[in-house]
Amino acid sequence: MSKDGRPDEDGLIARYFRPLATAPGADRLLDDAATYRPPQGFEQVLTTDAIVAGIHFFPEDPPGAVARKALRVNLSDLAAKGAAPAGYLLTIGLTEDWTEDWLSAFCEGLSSDQKEFDISLYGGDTVRTPGPLFVSVTAFGLTPEGRVPRRTKASVGQKLYVTGTIGDAALGLKIRLDDGVRTRWGLNSADAEHLSARYLLPRPRLGAAALVAEYASAAMDISDGLAGDLARMCAASDTGAVLDAGQVPLSPAAKKAVEADPAALSAVLTGGDDYEILAAVDAAKSAAFEAAVAKAGIAFTQIGEIVPAFTGRVRIERGGHPLALDRLAFRHF
Template sequence: MTGIGRPDEDGLIARYFRPLATAPGAAQLLDDAATYQPPEGHELVLTTDAVVAGVHFFPEDPPDAVARKALRVNLSDLAAKGARPVGYLLTIALTEDWSPDWLESFVEGLGADQEEFDISLFGGDTVRTPGPLWISVTAFGLATEGHVPRRNRAVTGQRIYVTGTIGDSALGLKIRLDQTLKGRWGLSATDAEHLLDRYLLPEPRVQAASIVANFATASMDISDGLAGDLGRMCAASDVGAVLEADRVPLSPAAAKAVAADPSALATVLTGGDDYEVLATVNPDDTEAFERAAKRAGLQVAAIGTIMPSFAGRVRIERHGHPLVLDRLAFRHF
């Protein structure tokens, strides 16, 4: 694409985005709106998230990774609601200095994830901005009717589960901002690369969707920090929770960081961008839930218990003693 001039808006859509509109309802992006007919017995689950340069990603990040992150944070929301992703709408605000090479790489990233997750672009908008660059994705998926677990359905006595490992992305961001932490935490190059990759490119747990739909009573994805998002779930359900910090699953790299610097545990528990699933499960269903997760190749860990409501909503314990943190979550405002 080097040397090719920048097209006008219609040409931009035709050149870069029309090839991504593979679903019939997208009408090849030649209309003002798209259509989609959910199959019988299913609900349409909708979610939207925006990512902004300098806030959610670094301006120098690879364009394909920026595109995939913008899409994947939405697919994570769908997975937490037991929904299989189907498609998305995209709005991108390009700065004055955008280049064809940058946009080509951006749409290649979208195309790679469309193939991986079997989804289509259905439409959107392209606008110009004085900066910063921002991207907004609205994704939609299908869930079995009546099987969408909301935040407000956690009940006293239920077990709290998370998928994957927690804190990698937040630790990766810290390394991105301070390279000396690699040495201070005793991390190998492989360890550091793992943490940095988890920040750059989240892994939405789409394979969890059917398991969440079948077993979770309440569910959400972890985007603003485990402790804070658990607090939001508890507030919505008017319950409390005991979070057992020793049970929170850590990657080998994160475990090294926490062992070398105990204050890194606060980052693990409160940092954002995990994009793992946080769910509550009835005690009688925990064994079946764990077996289903294992069959799907999905790592899950029980990390606490829902309790009757109390002030503060979430009590964190470590080695049987209370652990007090300065804050529970990342806040946008």
């Protein structure tokens, strides 16, 4: 126990994180490292992402939502590689004013998602920081050997698809920063709640992972904006792409915003935090892919195609006319 009555690091781990370490290889967090053996015929997919207060979430956000977002942004990466989640490591930097109530609610959020996604904590680290609070997750999953859809495997003629709807989180962030846009966009409270919730809590498309592994040649999750992430895929594969903005799937709330304010379309196409899957599928497989996703009840929408490389990598069109944007993606640096 520390001098201020809060548990020391060993006590903190025992009280809050050990109950989350349910897998045998985690050894109840009593060792310096964990073990994991992938089943025969599968390979591991590894990913890591950090979220920082004031950058990726608001300091006043509910701690359980912060925990779930930290985990889910990594599960989204796994889904985009056709992988089913297996476990994760957690590093958290707590500021001097952390409370047990906050940490308890944070761990309750993790516990809830562990049950939903059938995964376990395997270990990690707890540190103190002068601020801001940060959470870093390293997640690992399993996919059949040789089936990981790398960004480098996009090729000319492939069709581009995305899951779900695009731009909700970016518009939700704008509402968090300026509530007045609700009125300017003509949104009701339900519309605003939908957009804000999409920013607060991602929805990793794990139900699509198996189909992505089976049909997609290249895939990635959309974390920094659709246009910019598509440009990254094209750069990795030395290709270009044509993106039809008119085909990009929008939620009813996002449609209202774009119809009321055409400038909102830029936020939809370039804003981050969608955490949907962008997939490139061979034209010869597209009919089978579309039939499979329809049968599975998964929303995938065709939004463009891969073309030969050109300067700029991505050409955005709407109604057959070029659409110019002031940027393609969110950038940390």
